[in-house]
Amino acid sequence: xxxxxxxxxxxxxxxxxxxxxxxxxxxxxxxxxxxxxxxxxxxxxxxxxxxxxxxxxxxxxxxxxxxxxxxxxxxxxxxxxxxxxxxxxxxxxxxxxxxxxxxxxxxxxxxxxxxxxxxxxxxxxxxxxxxxxxxxxxxxxxxxxxxxxxxxxxxxxxxxxxxxxxxxxxxxxxxxxxxxxxxxxxxxxxxxxxxxxxxxxxxxxxxxxxxxxxxxxxxxxxxxxxxxxxxxxxxxxxxxxxxxxxxxxxxxxxxxxxxxxxxxxxxxxxxxxxxxxxxxxxxxxxxxxxxxxxxxxxxxxxxxxxxxxxxxxxxxxxxxxxxxxxx
Ligand code: UD1
Numbered sequence: 266x267x268x269x270x271x272x273x274x275x276x277x278x279x280x281x282x283x284x285x286x287x288x289x290x291x292x293x294x295x296x297x298x299x300x301x302x303x304x305x306x307x308x309x310x311x312x313x314x315x316x317x318x319x320x321x322x323x324x325x326x327x328x329x330x331x332x333x334x335x336x337x338x339x340x341x342x343x344x345x346x347x348x349x350x351x352x353x354x355x356x357x358x359x360x361x362x363x364x365x366x367x368x369x370x371x372x373x374x375x376x377x378x379x380x381x382x383x384x385x386x387x388x389x390x391x392x393x394x395x396x397x398x399x400x401x402x403x404x405x406x407x408x409x410x411x412x413x414x415x416x417x418x419x420x421x422x423x424x425x426x427x428x429x430x431x432x433x434x435x436x437x438x439x440x441x442x443x444x445x446x447x448x449x450x451x452x453x454x455x456x457x458x459x460x461x462x463x464x465x466x467x468x469x470x471x472x473x474x475x476x477x478x479x480x481x482x483x484x485x486x487x488x489x490x491x492x493x494x495x496x497x498x499x500x501x502x503x504x505x506x507x508x509x510x511x512x513x514x515x516x517x518x519x520x521x522x523x524x525x526x527x528x529x530x531x532x533x534x535x536x537x538x539x540x541x542x543x544x545x546x547x548x549x550x551x552x553x554x555x556x557x558x559x560x561x562x563x564x565x566x567x568x569x570x571x572x573x574x575x576x577x578x579x580x581x582x583x584x585x586x587x588x589x590x591x592x
Contacts, residue, residue: 268486269493272296275337277379279324279370280344281317282308284445285384285437288481289341289488290317302333302344307447325366334373339492342370342383348449349388352410363413371424371432378430382491385418385434385500386411387477387541396508397477397544400436400500407536418500425498433491435484438504438543441563442481443570453478456515457567460524470533472512477504477542480558480566487554496551504543505556514560521564 274297280286281301290313293299299317302324313319322329324344334340345363346352352359367383374381388411389404406412418434425432441453459466487503509517515528548554558566 268489270296271339271489271492274298274339276300276339276341277302277334277337278341278343279303279330279333280308280342280384282310282313282319283343284442284450285440285481285484286341286343287312287444288442288485289343290314292485292489300333300337302329304344307347309444309446312444323366324370325361327369330366330369330373334370334377334379337377337379340370340374340377340379340381341488341492342367342381345384346410349408349410350449352408352413356409359409360413363410364416367413367417368420371420371430374432375424375428375430380431380433380492380497381421381424382433382435382488383417383421385421385436386414387436387438387502387504387543389415389418389436390541392538393541396540397504397506397542398502399544400502400547407538422498422500431497433494433497434500435487435491435503436500436543437484438477438479438502438541440481440484441478441567443566445481445567452476452511452514453518453564453567456518457522457564460518460522460526461568463524463526465529466515466519466524466526468511468515468528468530470511470530470537472515472530473510474537475508475510475540475542476514477506477508478514478560478563479504479543479556480563482566483556483558486557487548487552490552490554494552499547499551501548501552501554502543502545503548503554503556504545505560506543506545507560508540508542509560517561518564518568521561521568 282303320333391405391407421434
């Protein structure tokens with residue numbers, strides 16, 4: 266199913282200069298009036314096209330948020346503190362951004378009568394008790410970050426039930442792609458950097474843990490679907506339905522880069538989730554979303570990007586049939 270075009274709308278993307286947000290802005294900017302609210306704590310100005318309005322401010326600041334959201338039709342809420350480890354160290358600080366500020370966003374949307382699409386996470390499932398995990402599985406997060414996303418996810422759906430606001434929560438699995446950078450950037454960008462430098466590729470634990478890696482251009486397409494669906498007041502898994510072990514991933518990245526890096530093992534990460542994989546049937550049937558980018562071609566978009574920053578890095582993820590175009 267083709268992704269419906271979104272045009273002539275006033276749209277706010279919170280966290281719009283960040284990894285996922287900036288790819289979404291790229292897809293929306295040509296045909297809409299796009300505003301980005303970002304405090305640039307981890308976002309990057311060079312990732313933004315020229316024709317968007319940038320409001321430099323914090324999503325926790327009601328005045329900045331009000332200014333950014335005035336008159337919008339649609340809000341994509343991607344501003345967050347994404348580090349699970351930081352949420353363990355500083356639960357109140359991450360709660361302020363990930364939950365309290367999210368409630369401000371939902372309230373602002375209510376005032377503007379704007380549709381809201383929020384970034385939820387597979388973290389809401391904790392150690393999933395079934396695989397692949399459907400949206401009906403138990404919500405049992407194992408970190409403050411997961412608790413905050415679970416509450417946001419529930420609030421988002423509640424705003425549809427209580428106030429008739431069209432809302433959608435998207436539960437991202439392991440998102441990767443160009444522009445993923447910084448200290449908490451995910452295993453794919455870490456391995457690619459290590460392989461490029463011919464340094465050891467460091468697997469934590471035995472490497473038999475598995476993840477559902479979903480390319481950022483697929484995540485953008487899921488957002489565009491969520492922005493137009495009639496099936497609101499719902500949460501949807503955003504993954505591929507395919508799991509890959511970390512060991513397979515290390516080998517695939519070493520091959521893709523032509524690197525001579527050794528693959529080494531170190532201590533497993535404390536509290537690591539063993540297996541994570543999405544049951545994608547609800548997103549497929551109700552949202553019309555199916556991921557298109559396979560892991561090997563997706564990894565090529567990371568390897569082929571010019572580095573962590575720069576506008577070109579993520580603009581055209583792929584050129585083959587599984588192209589990373591957003592439509
Ligand atoms: C991911 C998300 C997180 C979300 C969680 C939900 C990312 C970056 N993080 O965390 O926001 O809450 O899913 O389940 O997408 N690993 C190595 N070597 C490395 C780095 C990582 O072996 O150098 C291993 C880790 O131990 C882990 C796996 O790779 O087993 C994935 O790690 P990571 O990319 O940090 O993501 P998650 O922990 O799955």
